Amino acid sequence: MPSTLERLAVPQHADESIMSRGRRQELLTKAFDSRSGRERPGQFWKIDLDGLDFSALNVAPPSAPRIKAPDKPGVIACDLTTAARKHPQLFARAFGSAAGALNSKFAMLATALCNTGTFIYVPADQAVDDPIEITYTVENGALFPYTLVLLDRGAHCTIIERLEGRTGDTVCGIAEIAGGENSSVTYASEQSLPAETQAFFTRVAAPGKDSSVTWCVAELGAALAVTSVDVAIDNPGVQAQLNGFFFPRDNQHVDLISTIRHNVGESQSQTLIKSAATGHGQARYLGNIRIAPHAQGTQASLRDDALLLSPHAHIDSVPALEIGANDVKAFHGATIGALDEDVIFYMESRGITRAAAEKMIALGFFEPVIERFPTEALRGRLRSALEAKIA
Amino acid sequence: MSERGLRVQELRASAGGTSILKGINLAVEPGRVHALMGPNGSGKSTLAFSLTGHPGFKVESGTVTLDGLDLLAISPDKRAKAGLFLSFQYPAAIPGVKVANFLFAARQALHPGDLPPAKFRALLLEKMDLLDMDPSFMGRYLNDGFSGGEKKRLEMLQLAMLSPKYAVLDETDSGLDVDALRAVGESVNAMRASEAGKETGFLIITHYPRILQYVKPDVVHVMIDGRIVKEGDAELAQRIEREGYDTIREEIAQIA
Numbered sequence: 245m246p247s248t249l250e251r252l253a254v255p256q257h258a259d260e261s262i263m264s265r266g267r268r269q270e271l272l273t274k275a276f277d278s279r280s281g282r283e284r285p286g287q288f289w290k291i292d293l294d295g296l297d298f299s300a301l302n303v304a305p306p307s308a309p310r311i312k313a314p315d316k317p318g319v320i321a322c323d324l325t326t327a328a329r330k331h332p333q334l335f336a337r338a339f340g341s342a343a344g345a346l347n348s349k350f351a352m353l354a355t356a357l358c359n360t361g362t363f364i365y366v367p368a369d370q371a372v373d374d375p376i377e378i379t380y381t382v383e384n385g386a387l388f389p390y391t392l393v394l395l396d397r398g399a400h401c402t403i404i405e406r407l408e409g410r411t412g413d414t415v416c417g418i419a420e421i422a423g424g425e426n427s428s429v430t431y432a433s434e435q436s437l438p439a440e441t442q443a444f445f446t447r448v449a450a451p452g453k454d455s456s457v458t459w460c461v462a463e464l465g466a467a468l469a470v471t472s473v474d475v476a477i478d479n480p481g482v483q484a485q486l487n488g489f490f491f492p493r494d495n496q497h498v499d500l501i502s503t504i505r506h507n508v509g510e511s512q513s514q515t516l517i518k519s520a521a522t523g524h525g526q527a528r529y530l531g532n533i534r535i536a537p538h539a540q541g542t543q544a545s546l547r548d549d550a551l552l553l554s555p556h557a558h559i560d561s562v563p564a565l566e567i568g569a570n571d572v573k574a575f576h577g578a579t580i581g582a583l584d585e586d587v588i589f590y591m592e593s594r595g596i597t598r599a600a601a602e603k604m605i606a607l608g609f610f611e612p613v614i615e616r617f618p619t620e621a622l623r624g625r626l627r628s629a630l631e632a633k634i635a
Numbered sequence: 636m637s638e639r640g641l642r643v644q645e646l647r648a649s650a651g652g653t654s655i656l657k658g659i660n661l662a663v664e665p666g667r668v669h670a671l672m673g674p675n676g677s678g679k680s681t682l683a684f685s686l687t688g689h690p691g692f693k694v695e696s697g698t699v700t701l702d703g704l705d706l707l708a709i710s711p712d713k714r715a716k717a718g719l720f721l722s723f724q725y726p727a728a729i730p731g732v733k734v735a736n737f738l739f740a741a742r743q744a745l746h747p748g749d750l751p752p753a754k755f756r757a758l759l760l761e762k763m764d765l766l767d768m769d770p771s772f773m774g775r776y777l778n779d780g781f782s783g784g785e786k787k788r789l790e791m792l793q794l795a796m797l798s799p800k801y802a803v804l805d806e807t808d809s810g811l812d813v814d815a816l817r818a819v820g821e822s823v824n825a826m827r828a829s830e831a832g833k834e835t836g837f838l839i840i841t842h843y844p845r846i847l848q849y850v851k852p853d854v855v856h857v858m859i860d861g862r863i864v865k866e867g868d869a870e871l872a873q874r875i876e877r878e879g880y881d882t883i884r885e886e887i888a889q890i891a
């Protein structure tokens with residue numbers, strides 16, 4: 245793909261305070277030389293993620309996201325450029341600390357071309373109870389948002405990331421969490437990009453000892469949504485949770501991979517994924533749980549349910565547990581199916597029309613995962629978005 | 636207006652290509668309690684599902700009318716709107732749909748706009764209390780992880796909240812302990828004593844006459860092998876309790 249490389253260089257307007265142009269170009273070259281690592285057999289999946297052409301991308305000039313954060317002593321919530329300039333040490337502690345190790349094509353692309361971003365820092369023992377809300381809007385070309393979260397010991401916060409678009413330009417981003425000892429963070433993403441967008445996201449966390457990290461991932465929009473969620477547990481006492489759902493309709497494609505790496509023992513992880521597809525919607529989910537040979541005392545569970553609402557919709561759902569240690573509790577359960585006729589009949593027998601019954605069942609199917617998302621406002625938006633998709 | 640009642644005439648129905656109901660004649664009158672008794676496999680649930688329009692059962696011939704309305708011509712939800720209710724022998728679970736929300740949707744479907752949410756909630760709490768159900772039930776997912784007794788109580792709660800014209804209770808009593816059985820019986824009696832329920836006709840399906848000690852039937856129909864073979868008053872139920880179905884089977888064999 246050398247021609248692709250030559251055509252897409254780091255744009256002139258790239259911000260050098262985050263990263264030097266040389267380093268950006270190096271990463272970009274590496275990104276184009278790498279494979280996506282997402283090739284796997286899918287009976288119906290037709291998109292070759294390694295064959296995607298990024299050469300014609302019109303990279304948007306640098307911009308700042310909209311950030312809404314409660315005012316708390318010592319808490320920083322600002323755009324990434326400001327953070328790199330004003331808080332270089334904090335910035336350097338976090339930037340690339342979790343994502344750097346991934347060697348993932350889309351993470352490298354996002355970093356190399358980063359043109360917007362947010363830095364959240366919560367100092368030791370500070371609890372930010374009200375959510376910090378970040379909105380990225382695609383409007384002037386391809387967007388490469390980088391959200392960087394650094395929590396010191398005992399810090400706590402909730403972050404809601406909203407992805408919206410006025411144009412269908414490509415989005416490729418990263419959310420990176422560096423969690424200190426005893427910290428806790430909930431990070432929810434609400435992807436409701438326009439129907440023609442291609443979106444690539446890498447969400448990666450490195451939690452500290454006795455800390456907790458919860459990812460809540462809602463993939464609602466975009467023509468193609470490719471997401472990786474990765475938690476590297478290198479400290480004992482970690483509680484990691486991933487709650488995710490997606491619902492491709494029409495010709496939408498969703499490709500989600502989650503990887504929980506239990507590199508040390510005495511940690512817990514819970515993964516809950518609910519997916520439905522209708523129309524010609526297509527989705528793949530690969531749920532990795534990796535328990536290293538010495539990670540004794542690990543407790544990991546993965547539950548993944550898929551609901552097919554049309555004969556042309558497909559979901560390939562694969563739980564993949566690699567268990568190297570013997571003193572662990574690992575559970576996984578996966579279901580896939582269509583709407584249950586007996587349930588529909590039960591509801592009809594109560595006067596509810598078939599169409600209304602199908603809608604209630606499908607919305608109910610997502611409810612256990614929606615309940616785990618933060619704030620009533622967000623849950624309400626997610627329910628409305630799902631309702632609109634079912635209609 | 637034609638004759639009131641839930642009227643079944645010469646109903647034949649099959650499932651999976653097997654003929655099950657072989658010409659059922661039965662009429663449930665408003666305000667009366669009919670018991671339908673019969674051994675396991677005699678076709679009682681098939682009758683309940685044929686009346687309510689379960690897609691797994693095929694009506695081959697015959698008629699079913701509800702206060703004159705042809706039920707067989709309309710969809711299951713319209714049958715419910717016409718005033719028919721079925722308490723399921725095996726109620727379905729709907730994960731993610733809360734009891735209160737489901738009941739509100741059903742009440743809205745059957746009696747649009749007649750109860751604002753606050754009044755609905757008050758009525759729901761009152762009916763739950765009658766069934767010894769904890770208010771926390773309202774927030775649980777419908778039948779999801781419910782015990783057998785909880786499921787049957789929930790069926791009775793729906794009966795009470797939906798005020799149908801005709802209620803078919805398919806083995807609501809089976810598998811219940813004494814307390815649950817009493818709660819079910821009392822809830823039916825409370826409904827019959829109420830203004831909203833005094834005209835309701837009941838078809839209580841059971842293969843075991845226990846529930847009839849709580850709710851006294853006006854008429855008892857006995858079904859064996861897809862046919863109503865005998866009808867009588869409450870005494871017939873007591874006889875079945877004493878003798879089982881064998882002596883009735885012998886009687887029919889002699890006639891035939």
Ligand SMILES: Nc1ncnc2c1ncn2[C@@H]1O[C@H](COP(=O)(O)OP(=O)(O)O)[C@@H](O)[C@H]1O
Nearest residue numbers: 650651653655674675676677678679680681682
């Ligand atoms: N879906 C079905 N396909 C084939 N046979 C069925 C089906 N449902 C019920 N049956 C048969 O019909 C007969 C009557 O069943 P059912 O109506 O459930 O009886 P009851 O409720 O009186 O116990 C039984 O022999 C049963 O096996």
Ligand SMILES: [Mg+2]
Nearest residue numbers: 679680724806
């Ligand atoms: Mg039965």
